Amino acid sequence: MWILDLSNNQLKGQLPDCWTSVDWLGYLDLSNNQLSGRIPLSMGSLVELNVLVLRNNNLTGELASTLKNCSNLIMLDVAKNMLSGPISSWIGESMQQLIILNMRENHFSGNLPIQLCYLNHIQLLDLSNNMLSKGIPSCLKELTAMSKKGIHTRGTLNRMYLIYIPYIKIYDYFVEEEYPINISLIWKGVEQRFKNAELIKGIDLSSNKLTGEIPKEIGYLAGLVSLNLSRNNLSGKIPSEIGNLSSLESLDLSRNQISGGIPLPLSEIDNLGKLDLSHNFLSGRIPSGRHFETFDASSFEGNMYLCGEQLNKSCYGDGDQTTGKLSEAEAINDDEDSIFYEALYMSMGIGYFTGFWGLFGPMLLWRSWRNTYLRFLNRLTYESILGLNNSTEIKCIERERQALLNFKHGLIDGYGMLSTWRDDEKSRECCKWKGIQCDHQTVSLNLSRNYLSGEIPSEIGNLSSLESLDLSRNHISGRIPFSLSQIDFLCKLNLSHNYLSGRIPSGRHFETFDISSFEGNIGLCGGQLNRTCPRDGNQTAIKPEEHGTVNDDEESVFYEALYMSMGIGYFTGFWGLVGPILLSRSWRNAYLRFLNRLKNCIYE
Template structure:
């Protein structure tokens, strides 16, 4: 049945109506016409409702008669594509009761800048009682704020995400040119590109209570003599480039309740900054955020702010010991101080008056928590983050009293203890739990309880053993690596579907036998790491049913046989690492034809044989290819030139610094989560771990095989290669002359082949080259001169009998000069002899003068003549 919205007309008492994405081009007029009959309507939202130019052209006449309900006071028109002309018609019919208007700014732009009298009248009529105006997504200029300045009833103005690139002082000057200075209470210019300095007088808006300048490009110091509005309650200038310290005038703003200067480059001493806030603002301040700056010094007394509820001091340069007897305000709910260099002993007495505390984060400092074993805290925390703080060696018993916990991080806390059973019951309520990098022992009980949330659980680097319990299947991300777990079969092969588990890391355990072949119940699994165990047998066929799989790490087990054909269906794979196993057969052609999202492929140290399949050249997004230590033969494919990811300047594995996966809900919805990739790669001759934004390298490693033929000149086009290793093969021919085009190269190993000829002079052009090995070949000639190539150890060139020049002891400049002299002498002698015998054919007299004329007028021939005579004399009259 066609729904034209006419039934809305019967809802005469309806006050709020939100038509998010409901309208379309075919039914929008009928719906909107029905809205006009809802006499009690006060709030109307038409988000993303297909109100477009096509709609205008077909409905203009009817719309001109449309009337909004007289009761309408709030109108929201975000995410439509209609032009200003439609807006003018509509706003001309809006009642004078309208107090709140939300628009995309491209609509307002036409309205503000139109010069027609009719448009101006519409604008004035519509906005005569407007109190709140929210605008986004348009490139506005400072000049447009002159129009806002004349809306005398406006109390709240929000212009965000609008590419506003003007100077802040010009914006505020234009806005203060009208009557709005007497009404404006909230000004939000967040998330633009506003430039310039903070003006020294913000009191031009005397009734302003909230000012937000977050996420802009403001710079310089906040003026020491800055004047703030006397009624200002909230000031936020985060995510800019503000320097210096906090002016004393901030502390004299007696109504200031919230101050956010986070994510800048403020450099003052924290005790001085706190002192500057100790005026009358000390009594009103409730929220103070100074995180991610460069404040230094130790932690001062914060108890001077009796109303403070939220304090953020993380990611600064605070250092030294916490003052003995320091106290925090009793109203404090949030205390965040992670990632500083603070130290000292913290006892339970520090918290005795913090009964309102809900979030505590002291991570990344060097605190020692000496808590009485039987201590009962006065608070009920929701967040406890104590990473790197020393809590042990005993497991903190006071955690048992916390009934509202949502997040817990006590990783790397020096705890060496059996994990009590009550803790696992407590963990069933957590959203995030991290107890990794301790020395926790025991078997995790397999509770019949289900986790009430879908948590992130990190138990890595402990001594847990036994079977992995089933209740952990409900996690979103599960890291059990570096433990002593010995059984994963029951966890993987449980009957229920693991709907949301997206990341599973069971690497570095004592797992053995076959990898369980029942992965089809994992609907969201994007990351599987089973590396560094004792698994044997074949890779299970059901691994190919994990269709969301992006990362599969099978490295360093004893897996045999071929990779299953079913894995061709894992076409979301970004990374496949099956290295250091006993896999055999030819490299499957379906890797190239089916896994075209691959960016990292490692099959190193297996028993693969045959030629490198040309289908791998379909992997144009590949960034790192490692086929080393196998039994591959034949030539290096020339089609490696298709690896376009190695030819572009973008040197990251993806467009961002993180990877993500989606978990599927039972109702069909999904949720996105980020995860890290940690890749173990051969780098400069040794294994190194790389993760996310450090995965900058692009490399090819085909070493330790039986490859033959020339090094393809096509490799010269992979100009973003950082590492190239073709060593320990049977390659012949010359090093490509254009190898110097690989200007990003840091590591080059061509050793132990049968290469001949000279070292290309272009190699000296690669400035970043830090590892070079050309040893054990048949190279000859002089090593090209240049600071780069002479800086390597002589071992980089050894066992090349024909090579000479620094850094080798075998120098070649003397020999070359001698050879050059002999060649030149021979040429000159030949010329002399030819002239000599030619002269005899013309007669002695002519020949005599021909010879001596030539000798007298050609200096080099004069020397050749006397050498000639000397040689004759030595032959005729030997010594």
């Protein structure tokens, strides 16, 4: 079997994985069905395959890597599916006989591999409507088939449009049958089908996320008939080499970020019948002459600084300027804009550098500043989360409920202050228990001034999402359990004014809590209280009042440095840019043009 054409049916389900048993298949067309799933690996065993068309199905996943074995392919069409992953480099390395490569309207991502430039015979390359990023390779001049004008020889056309069925025996006679290839492509903005027609040489990379400039090497593709790079993030200028594309009939560069003037050689392409340069940042006069004046305003709209008859907008100094060239004033404007942008980025960089290192430099050098910064973050995080919790109430989960009940059982509640903490059906909503706030999990536990006694149960560590704990002014005794220091999210802690004793646990962020979290516990000792514990050696102790003063001084210096760094960074960045604007008229003009472009970009 040489040809298998099941296109334009209503086939459903996945492609069968049995292609290793198919001999000598040269043409496979399963397009316009409802096939789903991945392309089977066994399809790579069809080494004689010339044409593979899977267009307009629901195929997913990446291209099967075994397809690189199909080195005789001249047409690969997987358009209008849901295929994903990168454009594989082996397409250019192993399929160098390809003439048509159509992968549009999928979910392919990543960059354009330079191996695509190995496709010397390619005449139609369509990768539009994907998620491709980065730049267009500059090796386009290696696409030699597109650099030649006109059509190929009859032998090549036979390869393209007429797949021969060699030596079919019909009524004892050996004959050759012909089978046409249908080509579907977007031509002048409309999808069209070509059958047994002269192949149109075209590149379509539209509707992706491509960046960078249009490579000047595009000018080597003299046989190119259609070029569509619209709806990307391309920048820079239109290369003047594009005027070498003498066969070009359709050019679409719309909805990018292309700047500069329209090159005069573009207006000298005689065959150009469709042109769209709209919605960019082009400037200067629209070239006139030949058929360029036949294009209407839609070809140039959305470029605030373009002028000319097509837009009914007069250019500066119309009476003295040569048609198709930028005026001297526009050239000066370009120079001013260049200097302005350099100064803008430099001022932003200097301001950022000064403000950033003015604050973080001392933090890298002094531990006291680092501790103050951590306390600042703890307070900020706590206040933000507390504000959110006040606006929403979410039920706690069963694991948290059991942990809270175990915590209660470890304490002595002589006055029944925790009477709402019950293990029954009516009290299952633990977020309504006294002293608890929830956000998916228990985040705040406030049991201060409740006459609780006993010891803090080690089960407190099971409340892994706890962010605030206040057990102050009770009669709790014993040691602080080590499990409490292992709660990563705990940013506010108050155990003051109890009867706790022993060493305050260290490690993780527990050392960031200051003396106010532990004061009023005469038996406690540790670095936070500057009170030595037995066997610690002779260490100089600082009174609690003195320790609090040190922390207050550190925070005072920290906040002064914070505000000073912000002020210096703002002053440097602001006046580094605004100063010259006030002094130089050309800079003011450049700044106004920048604001106009920014407004145009936002509102369009």
